[in-house]
Amino acid sequence: MSPALQSALAALRRGEAIGLPTETVYGLAADAANPDAVRRIFALKGRPADHPLIVHVAGAQALDDWAIDIPEAARRLAATFWPGPLTLILRKQPRVPDVVTGGQDSVGLRCPDHPLALALLDAFGGGLAAPSANRFGHVSPTTAAHVRAEFGEAVPEVLDGGDCTVGIESTIVDFTGDAPRILRPGMLDREHIQAVIGPVQAGPAADSPRASGTLEAHYAPRTPLLLLARPALAREAAEQQALGKAVQVLALGQLPDATPGLALPADPASYAHGLYAALRELDGRGANLLIAERLPDTEAWLAIRDRLRRSAAGAGGSEAT
Known part of the structure; x- marks a missing residue:
């Protein structure tokens, strides 16, 4: 040993x-x-x-x-x-x-x-x-x-x-x-x-036992986190920056041009592997707002969508279309 x-x-x-x-x-x-x-x-x-x-x-x-x-x-x-x-x-x-x-x-x-x-x-x-x-x-x-x-x-x-x-x-x-x-x-x-x-x-039933990691707010960065669909991502980042806010973006596959942040691979296993490290990295950059790209609405992405949704709730952010 x-x-x-x-x-x-x-x-x-x-x-x-x-x-x-x-x-x-x-x-x-x-x-x-x-x-x-x-x-x-x-x-x-x-x-x-x-x-x-x-x-x-x-x-x-x-x-x-x-x-x-x-x-x-x-x-x-x-x-x-x-x-x-x-x-x-x-x-x-x-x-x-x-x-x-x-x-x-x-x-x-x-x-x-x-x-x-x-x-x-x-x-x-x-x-x-x-x-x-x-x-x-x-x-x-x-x-x-x-x-x-x-x-x-x-x-x-x-x-x-x-x-x-x-x-x-x-x-x-x-x-x-x-x-x-x-x-x-x-x-x-x-x-x-x-x-x-x-x-x-x-999903839990009314009489299901309490279980780890199932609270509505969980897995959260300390910086507010907003979830947005791809078309709104760069627009919201630019608008926030124009207001003098520091923004960091977590994108799927590739960052939009001139947008600060990180991108994770567009396959579920690789994205899951890097998600928490990316959130911690972005959380430490001193931004006023984090924006994460909404993920595909498929079974393969279900667990990762679950974590991001709870992250946004825990960070005082939201999910928008």
């Missing part, structure tokens, strides 16, 4: 929180069986106590350690997509601390697809509660440098696993209701899930 892994493991066993790389985003991880350690996560993030955490486990063999009454369909998804960007919401084992679940009788479980995370989980021998490693509601981190910028010395142990390959949070599928239901879209889409288990409902 590398010195970095040894140090992270020792910190977890002392009840501390560490920065953990995964394929989706970096997590702020602590021993999920230790209520005091989990409370440390909430304190560091400024996260509401009723907002549940996802427990990261080493594989499908750990399902029964954390959950009861597990449907066969949930086991099939775990067997097919773990390790990977999929979280399962299941009825929790009685021993799971209420602080992990926000007081609910369900627990979110996933197995991350990252070699450092898997090595640490295997050595730790338990589950790690690990929401995204950022202040509550802020843009999620996709590099170790983002985590260090967010928390500084408050989180001294940050495992550096490079850039996150997926770049946005996992798909969450709830199995506590009458039928499987996607509570949060991710890059593992509904079509692939249905190919394994059959029909899956989309």
